[in-house]
Amino acid sequence: MISDLLPVSLIRTLSLTLVITSVLVVETRRLRAAVVAYVVQALLIVALLASFAAMNHALYWWAATALVTKALLIPWFLLRYIRKTGTEEVKPLVGFAPSILVAAVLMVAFFRLTHGQAALLVPSALADDEVLRTNLAVASTVFVLGLWALLTRRDAVKAVIGLCLLENGIHLGLVSFAPGLPETALFGVASEVVVTVFLLLYVIEGLVHEFGTTDTYRLRELRW
């Protein structure tokens, strides 16, 4: 069994904290605080990847890449732009209380769904392994919270943070999906997110210059 190799209780604790940080990232309206929560989440992911590395040593590389891209580069870009574009998020589409309620429902639903149906996506013996199932469930929860942020947040910078959350979910899921994935593939996947964030923030800076706001609902030049 794979779980014999892994520090199971540590992974549980890390996973649970990870879900909490995602909620913080989505619900905080002060963008700097959201970025801090994102950094915490990135560090948790690095720790998780490192604890999984006992089963595949390529994951050490994956953890190192995640440390550089998610915990250093992306937050650095974000903080630099937040200084230029404003620290307070534009009021979201959905208020705090309903949003956190929906987020909670989504979390529970997706966690249970993925935990129960893991074998459908990962047709290998690995899917039977409790630790990997939990990881997949956590990953999908983070993913769906990122999607929720993207759908309901009007602020462009917050949308970028939501996108990062979504990618975090996917990258964490890769550990369960494909534990044997070679590091070149992982490196390609991780570096693209950095470029995406950089380009999006660059375009958002232009938007702020032209429209004077990061509110995406004010982007109404193109209809039909």
Added chain:
Amino acid sequence: MVTPSSLPSIACLVPVIAGCLLLATGTRRRRYCELVALVTAGLLAVVGVVVAVRVASGNILVAWGEELRVDALSALMMLVVGVIGLIAVVYSIRYSTHGQMMETAGMGGPERRPAVFYALVLMFLGTMSWAVVTNNVVMLYVAVEATTLSSGLLVAFFWNRRALEAGYKYLILLTVGITFALLGCVVVYAGGAATGTLTGADTLMLSRIRDVAPLIPRPTALAAVALLIIGFGSKAGLVPFHVWLPDAHAEAPAPVSVLLSGVMIKVALYALARTVSIFFPAIPQLTVFAVAVGCLTMVVGVVLAMAQDDLKRLLAYSSVSQMGYVLSGIALGTYLGCYGGLFHLMNHALFKALLFMAAGALVYATGVRRISQVGGLARQMPVTAACFLIGALSIAGFPPFNGFWSKFTIYLALANSGLWWAAGVAVFTSLLTMVAVVRPVIRVFWAPPPLDGLVLDEVREVPAALWAPMVAVAVLCLLLGLMPSLAYDTLHGAATVLAVLGGS
């Protein structure tokens, strides 16, 4: 016969390296940038032709182990990337001197803009070449996402309100959409690996996974297909994931629209076909579903196109519609369907490039994009008018132009597979396309100018540097229409690769 070759690596590395060099040197000399771009794009086109010839004689070119693998299908795509890429670069040399394009403030000031523009165009071409030659299922996702990233700033290149809005939507929607494709690719990989028959690097190679695909459990295969259709489908502009497309294709500079509509959405559809078609033999019902998605895309695209007054948005929506044809063809999985679909892919690359170049020429000469504001321009701009008309008749499937043959093949293939309803939808959409595209062209060039329209007495034909590439493509459209067998060798090989189901 599998032959090691350096051509695939040249096609994906040289443009990216040339682009990086242009960016790194940050040169202010426009002529130098144009020269680098022309030489590189020319090289890419030559590589495309050479590869097509070598593959047509029965070779499969591989590089870096089997990481890059060019079979007949990839060769067809390389040809499209190379030829349309060269045409777009030739066209941009004159087009980019016009109006605001190189003067607005964004991206490091006006003097650096030519270097940035050509560097991004070259990287865009290089990443598209990579996407069509890679054999690694995860790198396929990485390459397709890389095409989004290299073209994101090109969409926003005018750096005004409209362009920035389009660029933002483009980047965020496509990045989110393509994430599903990553999941899909990884599920394909995990499914292949779990069959236990592949080892080492083979577990990532699409050409190997294809052999073991029937062993992948059905629920896993269906999950993978759903994820891939959302992911690559959003990039290919399939309905209902098409919302980014009209904004991006209309707001980008004309040469970039040529690349987006002419090449990029096809690269995404290629990625979709490559990955999804491996499941066709095990789950043949998928074909009907995919044809239905194709028909929906056709109809929605053309109906929205008819509602447009902005010429470039109209062309963008008609791209959506035409992608529906390509999908319906190759989704059948039969030889005839794949032949028709790929032929239409090639033809659409040509005539949509022609139409976007002609629309760009109209903007160049008049500064107007709205159909209702102009009329009767054929006297002043005869070459542009003729090229626009040829493009419009081709896209409407009028004989003797190339679009007629590919659409006709698709109708036959749909009917042959017993999907009469789909054939009916395709014929009906073709009639609507005629109304949607040919009527505005007549109106702009031959109808009397509107009374409340702009006064455009000083309009003159665009310079030869703009009309020469248009005429070249128009001649190709006509040539392929008169002699459709010219493309037979390339298309036959590609269709054989993709046709995984029996029957005609």
